[in-house]
């Protein structure tokens with residue numbers, strides 16, 4: 001049981017809105033923090049809000065998630081994904097408030113070739129500015145909590161998020177497939193691997209992790225299993241009954257400012273050993289598309 005109130009930063013984001021929904025369902029008081037009152041570009045944005053709302057926990061879902069934007073403007077990425085975390089963590093720590101920091105599989109370099117997922121204590125070595133800024137945020141939070149990490153700081157890494165309100169990979173693939181002329185195919189990267197993770201599954205799992213006796217520290221939470229971007233797209237097209245062939249291309253053929261880790265698979269067994277595990281990614285993906293269709 002979580003004794004609220006719980007503050008959610010980035011409350012209008014994909015994960016933020018799922019967290020607000022899950023907490024509301026649990027009957028826990030929620031304090032949604034969004035722009036303009038909570039702004040990652042403003043120093044010490046949290047102080048007045050902590051004073052006003054008196055949360056027991058802050059779940060920090062806000063971040064600059066535009067990975068290509070981070071590659072183009074690394075200083076801004078550091079400001080939003082690291083410096084702002086350092087300030088939030090310092091404010092929370094000095095007010096005796098617990099912090100949950102949501103982080104990413106992109107803290108790893110993706111060079112692993114043994115088919116295993118990255119474990120929580122594997123060495124993080126980001127290869128892009130987004131991953132570097134998020135890792136710096138993790139380190140800043142850990143430094144702020146120092147000896148209180150086990151009681152008051154949870155770092156939750158996840159990957160390939162999708163969910164309401166849409167504008168995510170599944171919706172982009174469906175829209176792109178519908179534009180493909182007859183006889184042509186949809187180009188999708190086949191050598192980037194990860195675990196598609198449904199925000200509606202992740203949010204209650206994050207809350208379960210912090211509700212029990214689970215000590216603070218770093219955890220990985222993703223839907224079970226993994227696939228490539230192309231494998232995910234195939235699942236989406238099959239669920240939507242769109243008979244568009246997929247042209248499996250390599251990352252090198254898909255030009256973008258940021259390079260994601262090729263092997264971005266996370267090992268979520270630590271959380272699972274404590275009873276917090278998400279269902280297989282295929283089931284979650286089908287469920288989401290079914291629900292999206294029903295709401296159209």
Ligand SMILES: NC(=O)c1ccc[n+]([C@@H]2O[C@H](COP(=O)([O-])OP(=O)(O)OC[C@H]3O[C@@H](n4cnc5c(N)ncnc54)[C@H](OP(=O)(O)O)[C@@H]3O)[C@@H](O)[C@H]2O)c1
Pocket residue numbers: 009010011012013014015016034035038039040041060061062063064065080102103104105134157158159160161162
């Ligand atoms: N998306 C992924 O695939 C993925 C994968 C792994 C980890 N994560 C991590 O998971 C967390 C949630 O991601 P998400 O997919 O839910 O992201 P999202 O939908 O992009 O939401 C991010 C939230 O951050 C807020 N935000 C952005 N810039 C801000 C600023 N300058 N000041 C204040 N708020 C700002 C946004 O506010 P507005 O609503 O006002 O724009 C939004 O509510 C992030 O920490 C992200 O790094 C994401």
